[in-house]
Amino acid sequence: MNLNPFRAKKYAISKIYRTRPQEIERPRDIPEGERPNVPQGIMTKCPQCGYMIYTKNLTKNNKQCQECGYYFKISAYDRVTMIIDDGTFEEYDKDLITEDPLGFPEYDSKLKRTQIKTGLADGIVTGKGKIHGIEVMLGVMEPAFFMGSMGTVIGEKLTRLFEQAIAERLPVIVFTASGGARMQEGIFSLMQMAKVSAAVAKHSEAGLLYITVLTDPTTGGVTASFAMLGDIILAEPGALIGFAGPRVIQQTIGQKLPEGFQRSEFLLEHGFVDRIVPREQLKQTLGTILKLHDNLGTEAKGLN
Amino acid sequence: MEITAWEKVKLARMSVRPTGLDYINQILDNFIEFHGDRYYGDDHAIVGGIASFGGVPVTVIAQQKGRNTKENIVRNFSMPHPEGYRKALRLMKQAEKFHRPIICFIDTPGAFCGIGAEERGQGEAIASNLAEMILLRTPILTVVISEGGSGGALALGVADRVYMLEHAIYAILSPEGFASILYKDASKAEQAAEDMKLTAQDLLNFGIIDGIVAEPQGGAHNDPQQVAENIKIILENDLKELLELPVDQLLRQRYQKFRKI
Numbered sequence: 431m432n433l434n435p436f437r438a439k440k441y442a443i444s445k446i447y448r449t450r451p452q453e454i455e456r457p458r459d460i461p462e463g464e465r466p467n468v469p470q471g472i473m474t475k476c477p478q479c480g481y482m483i484y485t486k487n488l489t490k491n492n493k494q495c496q497e498c499g500y501y502f503k504i505s506a507y508d509r510v511t512m513i514i515d516d517g518t519f520e521e522y523d524k525d526l527i528t529e530d531p532l533g534f535p536e537y538d539s540k541l542k543r544t545q546i547k548t549g550l551a552d553g554i555v556t557g558k559g560k561i562h563g564i565e566v567m568l569g570v571m572e573p574a575f576f577m578g579s580m581g582t583v584i585g586e587k588l589t590r591l592f593e594q595a596i597a598e599r600l601p602v603i604v605f606t607a608s609g610g611a612r613m614q615e616g617i618f619s620l621m622q623m624a625k626v627s628a629a630v631a632k633h634s635e636a637g638l639l640y641i642t643v644l645t646d647p648t649t650g651g652v653t654a655s656f657a658m659l660g661d662i663i664l665a666e667p668g669a670l671i672g673f674a675g676p677r678v679i680q681q682t683i684g685q686k687l688p689e690g691f692q693r694s695e696f697l698l699e700h701g702f703v704d705r706i707v708p709r710e711q712l713k714q715t716l717g718t719i720l721k722l723h724d725n726l727g728t729e730a731k732g733l734n
Numbered sequence: 735m736e737i738t739a740w741e742k743v744k745l746a747r748m749s750v751r752p753t754g755l756d757y758i759n760q761i762l763d764n765f766i767e768f769h770g771d772r773y774y775g776d777d778h779a780i781v782g783g784i785a786s787f788g789g790v791p792v793t794v795i796a797q798q799k800g801r802n803t804k805e806n807i808v809r810n811f812s813m814p815h816p817e818g819y820r821k822a823l824r825l826m827k828q829a830e831k832f833h834r835p836i837i838c839f840i841d842t843p844g845a846f847c848g849i850g851a852e853e854r855g856q857g858e859a860i861a862s863n864l865a866e867m868i869l870l871r872t873p874i875l876t877v878v879i880s881e882g883g884s885g886g887a888l889a890l891g892v893a894d895r896v897y898m899l900e901h902a903i904y905a906i907l908s909p910e911g912f913a914s915i916l917y918k919d920a921s922k923a924e925q926a927a928e929d930m931k932l933t934a935q936d937l938l939n940f941g942i943i944d945g946i947v948a949e950p951q952g953g954a955h956n957d958p959q960q961v962a963e964n965i966k967i968i969l970e971n972d973l974k975e976l977l978e979l980p981v982d983q984l985l986r987q988r989y990q991k992f993r994k995i
């Protein structure tokens with residue numbers, strides 16, 4: 431049989447699509463101070479115990495039910511406010527949006543609706559700020575944006591964040607909240623796992639600190655890449671953390687899953703989380719860890 | 735005749751298709767299989783070891799499907815557990831130590847979803863491979879021979895060159911899973927296969943893979959030897975090229991390869 435082994439050999443450069451997301455104008459401007467996802471109305475009902483909470487108190491109380499301790503999902507910007515010293519946050523790549531690399535049916539219109547609903551261009555906020563006066567690069571995933579799924583924008587923004595952190599010799603903290611890879615961007619989403627992990631590896635090779643904080647839920651391709659690559663891995667109590675979702679596992683093995691399976695406490699017990707930190711203690715804990723690593727940037731600089 | 739994406743999915747899953755071990759035996763000499771991850775156990779869904787590739791010692795790792803139900807039970811339908819990925823990483827680190835290039839054959843529906851897999855850190859195992867492979871100071875060549883399913887495939891896919899067989903697929907999820915999530919209907923898998931753009935031809939157009947290995951009419955099983963020969967020629971060329979590069983340049987190129995996506 432006479433077959434040409436090189437039906438297509440090497441890089442088909444001319445055929446490579448531009449896949450790097452481009453900056454364009456945001457769909458609309460969010461007025462100063464108006465944050466997405468703040469529960470509407472005076473009262474909010476706790477989904478766990480049914481208690482009616484004053485919405486104002488909920489925000490003050492780190493989005494935690496005062497009755498049963500349930501953690502409400504928290505928007506990316508609220509998280510930034512909770513963690514970063516007032517007035518020190520400088521956001522990066524705020525307007526980066528996806529090019530819809532597959533041209534996936536109805537993705538574009540769904541994106542626009544989600545952008546308007548959340549006030550975000552995509553599912554992550556990144557930037558530089560201070561925690562207890564210590565400079566840090568921060569990434570916070572937005573659970574309300576396509577369920578925190580990772581596509582090209584999240585991959586690109588995180589990669590830039592790590593590269594910038596290497597350039598400035600700064601630690602990185604990433605808050606994960608994700609249902610996994612962004613299905614509508616297909617293979618491009620999968621490849622973001624490799625891309626971000628590569629940037630994490632470079633950052634680590636430079637001797638710099640990376641902390642992940644796993645929040646509810648952290649699953650799929652995010653768990654199988656940068657979520658599990660922290661030098662230090664923290665988790666909020668009771669968060670669902672895993673590779674496969676519980677429903678998929680149940681379907682695969684056809685048996686009931688044990689109580690507490692894939693929750694933060696389960697991961698701690700199995701050795702995949704360093705520490706479970708209640709939401710109200712997160713800033714303090716992160717501040718202390720950062721302080722104990724504060725010599726890294728300057729020391730390594732001195733060696734050069 | 736044009737083959738649809740769904741037909742390729744079915745082709746890629748055919749039980750008569752040559753497996754990882756078939757290619758190892760055809761392309762490499764003196765293959766010696768090594769077992770175990772040194773932490774927990776030995777995963778039969780991934781085989782690995784050392785061999786000679788045209789006189790060059792290499793480390794080879796392959797996801798291994800079975801030919802029949804009995805074999806597939808042993809191989810867990812080529813769905814690795816964390817210990818499989820950790821075995822692969824252990825062997826890759828060994829390859830780095832002894833300056834051996836690494837050849838990987840991808841063929842998996844995906845990493846296994848189960849209680850034990852979660853208890854032993856499936857996510858952590860895959861993540862570690864992604865982060866470690868990017869820094870390995872030896873050339874890595876990967877061929878997706880049939881099914882490249884999700885993170886479970888990518889965990890052997892962070893390579894200097896990635897090829898796909900002409901009728902192989904490489905995707906974020908199975909078309910069935912994709913359809914049930916996005917179309918709320920698993921029976922729309924055929925439509926999903928089209929929309930997902932998971933064929934070798936799609937991925938080459940996207941610049942995600944480096945080339946396509948030709949298959950005979952009807953698929954690789956019609957002439958496995960010829961396909962093995964095709965793979966061999968491509969890998970030999972690449973290896974020669976990559977072994978001449980200074981390692982730092984090799985690593986820069988590998989980083990850029992994924993950075994640009």
Ligand SMILES: [Zn+2]
Pocket residue numbers: 476477478479480481495496497498499500
């Ligand atoms: Zn409550």
